[in-house]
Amino acid sequence: MGIAERKEREREMRRNAIVDAAERVFFANRIDTATMDQIAEEAELSKGTLYLYFGSKTDLLLAIQDRGTTILAGMLAQVFAENRKGLELIRRLGELYFDYARTHPNYFHAELYCRNQEFMEEVAGSEQFRKTRDRRLEIIRYVVKALQIGMVDGSIRPDINPHQVSLQLYAGLNGMVQMHELLTVDRYHKEMAEEKLFDLDLDTLVPNFIEMLLCGLRPLEPLPSKN
Amino acid sequence: MGIAERKEREREMRRNAIVDAAERVFFANRIDTATMDQIAEEAELSKGTLYLYFGSKTDLLLAIQDRGTTILAGMLAQVFAENRKGLELIRRLGELYFDYARTHPNYFHAELYCRNQEFMEEVAGSEQFRKTRDRRLEIIRYVVKALQIGMVDGSIRPDINPHQVSLQLYAGLNGMVQMHELLTVDRYHKEMAEEKLFDLDLDTLVPNFIEMLLCGLRPLEPLPSKN
Amino acid sequence: MGIAERKEREREMRRNAIVDAAERVFFANRIDTATMDQIAEEAELSKGTLYLYFGSKTDLLLAIQDRGTTILAGMLAQVFAENRKGLELIRRLGELYFDYARTHPNYFHAELYCRNQEFMEEVAGSEQFRKTRDRRLEIIRYVVKALQIGMVDGSIRPDINPHQVSLQLYAGLNGMVQMHELLTVDRYHKEMAEEKLFDLDLDTLVPNFIEMLLCGLRPLEPLPSKN
Amino acid sequence: MGIAERKEREREMRRNAIVDAAERVFFANRIDTATMDQIAEEAELSKGTLYLYFGSKTDLLLAIQDRGTTILAGMLAQVFAENRKGLELIRRLGELYFDYARTHPNYFHAELYCRNQEFMEEVAGSEQFRKTRDRRLEIIRYVVKALQIGMVDGSIRPDINPHQVSLQLYAGLNGMVQMHELLTVDRYHKEMAEEKLFDLDLDTLVPNFIEMLLCGLRPLEPLPSKN
DNA sequence: TATGAATGAGCCTTCATTCAT
DNA sequence: TATGAATGAAGGCTCATTCAT
Numbered sequence: 001m002g003i004a005e006r007k008e009r010e011r012e013m014r015r016n017a018i019v020d021a022a023e024r025v026f027f028a029n030r031i032d033t034a035t036m037d038q039i040a041e042e043a044e045l046s047k048g049t050l051y052l053y054f055g056s057k058t059d060l061l062l063a064i065q066d067r068g069t070t071i072l073a074g075m076l077a078q079v080f081a082e083n084r085k086g087l088e089l090i091r092r093l094g095e096l097y098f099d100y101a102r103t104h105p106n107y108f109h110a111e112l113y114c115r116n117q118e119f120m121e122e123v124a125g126s127e128q129f130r131k132t133r134d135r136r137l138e139i140i141r142y143v144v145k146a147l148q149i150g151m152v153d154g155s156i157r158p159d160i161n162p163h164q165v166s167l168q169l170y171a172g173l174n175g176m177v178q179m180h181e182l183l184t185v186d187r188y189h190k191e192m193a194e195e196k197l198f199d200l201d202l203d204t205l206v207p208n209f210i211e212m213l214l215c216g217l218r219p220l221e222p223l224p225s226k227n
Numbered sequence: 228m229g230i231a232e233r234k235e236r237e238r239e240m241r242r243n244a245i246v247d248a249a250e251r252v253f254f255a256n257r258i259d260t261a262t263m264d265q266i267a268e269e270a271e272l273s274k275g276t277l278y279l280y281f282g283s284k285t286d287l288l289l290a291i292q293d294r295g296t297t298i299l300a301g302m303l304a305q306v307f308a309e310n311r312k313g314l315e316l317i318r319r320l321g322e323l324y325f326d327y328a329r330t331h332p333n334y335f336h337a338e339l340y341c342r343n344q345e346f347m348e349e350v351a352g353s354e355q356f357r358k359t360r361d362r363r364l365e366i367i368r369y370v371v372k373a374l375q376i377g378m379v380d381g382s383i384r385p386d387i388n389p390h391q392v393s394l395q396l397y398a399g400l401n402g403m404v405q406m407h408e409l410l411t412v413d414r415y416h417k418e419m420a421e422e423k424l425f426d427l428d429l430d431t432l433v434p435n436f437i438e439m440l441l442c443g444l445r446p447l448e449p450l451p452s453k454n
Numbered sequence: 455m456g457i458a459e460r461k462e463r464e465r466e467m468r469r470n471a472i473v474d475a476a477e478r479v480f481f482a483n484r485i486d487t488a489t490m491d492q493i494a495e496e497a498e499l500s501k502g503t504l505y506l507y508f509g510s511k512t513d514l515l516l517a518i519q520d521r522g523t524t525i526l527a528g529m530l531a532q533v534f535a536e537n538r539k540g541l542e543l544i545r546r547l548g549e550l551y552f553d554y555a556r557t558h559p560n561y562f563h564a565e566l567y568c569r570n571q572e573f574m575e576e577v578a579g580s581e582q583f584r585k586t587r588d589r590r591l592e593i594i595r596y597v598v599k600a601l602q603i604g605m606v607d608g609s610i611r612p613d614i615n616p617h618q619v620s621l622q623l624y625a626g627l628n629g630m631v632q633m634h635e636l637l638t639v640d641r642y643h644k645e646m647a648e649e650k651l652f653d654l655d656l657d658t659l660v661p662n663f664i665e666m667l668l669c670g671l672r673p674l675e676p677l678p679s680k681n
Numbered sequence: 682m683g684i685a686e687r688k689e690r691e692r693e694m695r696r697n698a699i700v701d702a703a704e705r706v707f708f709a710n711r712i713d714t715a716t717m718d719q720i721a722e723e724a725e726l727s728k729g730t731l732y733l734y735f736g737s738k739t740d741l742l743l744a745i746q747d748r749g750t751t752i753l754a755g756m757l758a759q760v761f762a763e764n765r766k767g768l769e770l771i772r773r774l775g776e777l778y779f780d781y782a783r784t785h786p787n788y789f790h791a792e793l794y795c796r797n798q799e800f801m802e803e804v805a806g807s808e809q810f811r812k813t814r815d816r817r818l819e820i821i822r823y824v825v826k827a828l829q830i831g832m833v834d835g836s837i838r839p840d841i842n843p844h845q846v847s848l849q850l851y852a853g854l855n856g857m858v859q860m861h862e863l864l865t866v867d868r869y870h871k872e873m874a875e876e877k878l879f880d881l882d883l884d885t886l887v888p889n890f891i892e893m894l895l896c897g898l899r900p901l902e903p904l905p906s907k908n
Numbered sequence: 909t910a911t912g913a914a915t916g917a918g919c920c921t922t923c924a925t926t927c928a929t
Numbered sequence: 930t931a932t933g934a935a936t937g938a939a940g941g942c943t944c945a946t947t948c949a950t
Contacts, residue, residue, distance in 0.1 A: 011934090032345045036920060046936045051921070112343060117336065117412060118259045140425075163426040168403060168436040175402015176395060185344060198367075199390040209395040212443030238909095263945060273911045275947085284945065465930095486799045490924060500932045502926085511924065563798065570793060571866060572713045591878065617879040622857060622890040629856015630849060639798060652821075653844040663849040666897030692913090717941060727915045732942070915947080926936080 015053050018043050019067065022060045027106040031061070031113050055126070058119075062128040065114055068107025069135045072100045076142045086150015087217060093146055094173055094210040101177045105185075112178055140166050147217075156217045169213055176209045242280050245270050246294065249287045254333040258288070258340050285346075286355040292341055293355075295334025296362045299327045303369045313377015314444060320373055321400055321437040328404045339405055367393050374444075383444045396440055403436045469507050472497050473521065476514045481560040485515070485567050512573075513582040519568055520582075522561025523589045526554045530596045540604015541671060547600055548627055548664040555631045566632055594620050601671075610671045623667055630663045696734050699724050700748065703741045708787040712742070712794050736807065739800075743809040746795055749788025750816045753781045757823045767831015768898060774827055775854055775891040782858045786866075793859055821847050828898075837898045850894055857890045 021043035025034045036057055040047040054060045079092045101108040113119070123129045143166035150156030183202060248270035252261045263284055267274040281287045306319045328335040340346070350356045370393035377383030410429060475497035479488045490511055494501040508514045533546045555562040567573070577583045597620035604610030637656060702724035706715045717738055721728040735741045760773045782789040794800070804810045824847035831837030864883060 007933095014934090030345045030348060035918080037918095046938095047920085048922080048937065049935055052934070057920070109344065113345065115409075116339060116343070117409070118257050118340065120409075121257060161426060161428075164428065164432060164435065165439075167406065167425065167427065168432065168439060171403045171406035172399040172436060172440075173402070175400070175405065176398045178402065179394065179398035182342075182344070182347075198394065199388060200394065201388075201391060205391060205395065208391065209399060212392075212395060212440065213399075214443075215445075216439030216442035218442075262943085267912095274945090275911050275913095276909080278946070279909070484799050484802060489922085494933095501924090502932050503930080505925070506930070566797060567799065569863075570797070571790065571863070572711045572794065574863075575711060594879075615880060615882075618881055618886060618889065619893075621860065621879065621881065622886065622893060625857045625860035626853040626890060626894075627856070629854070629859065630852045632856065633848065633852035636796075636798070636801075652848065653842060654848065655842075655845065659845060659849065662845065663853060666846075666849060667853075667893065668897075669899075670893030670896035672896075688912095695913090716939080718939095721916095727917095728941090729916065729943080730914055733913070738941070911948105911950080913948095913950105915944100918943090919941105921941105922939090924936100927932105927934095929932080929934105 018045065018050060018053055019060070019063050021045075023064055023067075023106070026061065026064060026110065031110065055128070058123055059126055059128040061110065061114065062123065062126065062132050064107070065110050066128075066132045066135060068104060068111055069132065069139065071104060071107065072097070073135065073138050073142075075100055076139065079142075080145070085153050085155040086146055086148070087155035087214060089146035089149060090143070090156070090169065090217065091210060091214060093143060094169070094213070095207070097173055098177055098180075098206045098210075101181065105181070108177075108181065112181070140170050143169055150217070154219065157219050160217070165217070172213060173206075173210065176206055180206050238280075245272065245277060245280055246287065246290050248272075250291055250294075250333070253288065253291060253337065258337065282353060282355070285350050286353055288337065288341060289350065289353065289355040289359045291334070292337050293359045293362055295331060295338060296359065296366065298331060298334065299324070300362065300365050300369075302327055303366065306369075307372070312380050312382040313373050313375070314382035314441060316373035316376060317370070317383070317396065317444065318437060318441060320370060321396070321440070322434070324400055325404055325407075325433045325437075328408065332408070335404075335408065339408070367397050370396055377444070381446065384446050387444070392444070399440060400433075400437065403433055407433050465507075472499065472504060472507055473514065473517050475499075477518055477521075477560070480515065480518060480564065485564065509580060509582070512577050513580055515564065515568060516577065516580065516582040516586050518561070519564050520586045520589060522558060522565055523586065523593065525558060525561065526551070527589065527592050527596075529554055530593065533596075534599070539607050539609040540600050540602070541609035541668060543600035543603060544597070544610070544623065544671065545664060545668060547597060548623070548667070549661070551627055552631055552634075552660045552664075555635065559635070562631075562635065566635070594624050597623055604671070608673065611673050614671070619671070626667060627660075627664065630660055634660050699726065699731060699734055700741070700744050702726075704745055704748075704787070707742065707745060707791065712791065736809070739804055740807055740809040742791065742795065743804065743807065743813050745788070746791050747809075747813045747816060749785060749792055750813065750820065752785060752788065753778070754816060754819050754823075756781055757820065760823070761826070766834050766836040767827055767829070768836035768895060770827035770830060771824070771837070771850065771898065772891060772895060774824060775850070775894070776888065778854055779858055779861075779887045779891075782862060786862070789858070789862065793862070821851050824850055831898070835900065838900050841898070846898070853894060854887075854891065857887055861887050 018039075022034075022039045025038045025042050028034075034057075036047055036050060039060070040050055043050070050060075054063065075096050076093055079089055079096065084092070114123075144162045147156060147160070147162040147165055151158045151160070151162065180202065183200070183205075245266075249261075249266045252265045252269050255261075263274055263277060266287070267277055270277070277287075281290065302323050303320055306316055306323065311319070341350075371389045374383060374387070374389040374392055378385045378387070378389065407429065410427070410432075472493075476488075476493050479492045479496050482488075490501055490504060493514070494504055497504070504514075508517065529550050530547055533543055533550065538546070568577075598616045601610060601614070601616040601619055605612045605614070605616065634656065637654070637659075699720075703715075703720050706719045706723050709715075715738075717728055717731060720741070721731055724731070731741075735744065756777045757774055760770055760777065765773070795804075825843045828837060828841070828843040828846055832839045832841070832843065861883065864881070864886075
């Protein structure tokens, strides 16, 4: 018994070590220039061994993405521990997503890298992909859950489709955070921000956007209650 | 004189013919699998000639993106011809952006393909890039303009920073439309939509999102006016 | 003693089981695409164990070839049980070789696969190879034997060198049967046969060839006997 | 005009130079161990250039085979210049095939290497292959032609199917020459020959075999000559 | 201006074999 | 005896870009 378990444990550790090495390589430079040779060297393992644990370079990237998503899911899960109104939960989820993007820029960046038709077409069918996709859906389910809570406690309009809106919030916020990343990191957008082509405040850009989104969720008529 | 002009005209035509060919190739399959050989053959030109007109394969892609942006700018410009309130202009701009994505999926897709750190890092410094970037800013300036109009005519809250908000609207809507594209095209998201993992209506997803954004732009207190 | 014997017996059984598995894998697709991993899985054994019984992948193939040759030898041996003239024996041996190729195409094919300089160079020196080679010689000795019988009973020219001729018959027939296999199996030759590039009858091709060979074995002057 | 021709000529020369280099590499060691890197180095050309002229390593091998077949065809063609009876033509064709195998062992060896199901399956469909195959058929057509001549001039039985018999002669002789090559070159068969396991005379082995084949072609009735 | 032959670095993946346990 | 994780060399092929003509 113990022996099988130990083997399993060791295998898992090695798997993790490989992902660690892959992260270092993928994150060191541009993701698309990383090579399996580099990763093998970084992991102090032969290239063949890499393929013992991961079917392809892409699977490795997917595993990294998975780590990121797991971290994010962990952050979001805690929100529900506190007792809050639905709208407030939504705000917190949004803020945490932004926090995540800033505290784990590499993971966030890796996700962006993978989120395009070309990449997905290549990946479709991989086992690793299915796993990653499912974990991804979890994230959105948190939003659905928060919306439903809000619809019940009255902090959110009761006439919305929580599935539809969760996706809108997720997609919209994602676009905003992605833009924020580009403005922060990228030479081109940096210019735009710094050269004052536009008058921007990078610190409030995303939080304000979240507030903007929340406006659309609030119950339409606070007036009747006034009566 | 005439000679120089004719030469210039001819050069421009050939340039266009090359971009035409590049489009056909890039759009025929996955963008990332297109090769300069294919483009040269499609253009019935030698590979060397391609490099006489475009510094790199990337520049070619940028030129295509530029075409798309030009089309979009043309669509948006017309909005201002009509006499509307600022908020209404914003709505129209949003709707047109969505229209654009649906009626020119290839151009839209090309833009998405280019909007990532890896690609931009590679492109930075290219002449073509500067041109494309500027045209891109034009788009956002339309939003700024509409916001300013609205701030004056009272249809939009006066206490916003139009630069900041224009970017929020642009980025947020972009994220939403990108998601819409994935849901429409991609197997993975298609599943999500069709298998009813989520209860979605792809036709109203984006329009409703636009309305949600507008909520945040409306003047805060319609109440006083009621009194 | 009993223990040592049992162990030996068990070892032999396992060895056979491995060859069984190897056959299934080698014969399932193209011989050259089979891998030791596949064989190990098919044998429900670890790869390491395979190497406990066979020194190399090639040895495994050699063992398979050996099986084929053993089958063939068994078929040929029976010919001598019947009481026939030498020339008739030769005819029967030829026919049986053809029968063998048709009834055991996989074994025959494996032999062809191994019968080339490249393969043999790699194999030379292996124990398994020596064994296979010897069994192969057995086959030719049957031909020698039949020739000698015929030289005595007058059905075959007495002025031949039976060693030399046995090899000629073996090699010539082998070339013919190999061609027959290609014409039957291979797309390219199939074309040739079917598209009537050549007017061929695959059923009589080999038998007629055998008769052609027999012509050269018959005593030169049937005339004197006429007197 | 002249310019296009010169280019074409240069291209052909380079193509030839590449095949030259490929020959040197393929023939230096075992055919199956040659690599494109080696060939590129030998040709003092980049690997990429190789692929400009040949679609694959296999095509290169096919081109070499083609050279061999062309040489053989050239040798055989001359036979018909002389005025001979059909049977004599057949004998000459057989002798020349053997000559070819001895004077161009590398080409002959290359052909043997390619003549197996595995290789052909891989090659099927290649342009180069079609060319090679056609040239190969030419060879057999010479045999058909000689047979037909013999059937007319009475030196060959008139009741044969020349297509069928040509293939039998070709295949049979090929098997014999292949065996001769193995006996000459290969360690294993060499042993057999030298250790007197068999009493063989390598010099007469093939010629005698040809005579044996001819026996089957002669008109059935030498009887009339008795009159 | 136009050509297209040449480049050559680079890349992912495969697999027979070994060896510590 | 049996395992299976690890090896690592090998290998065919691609393609953006250059440059002599």
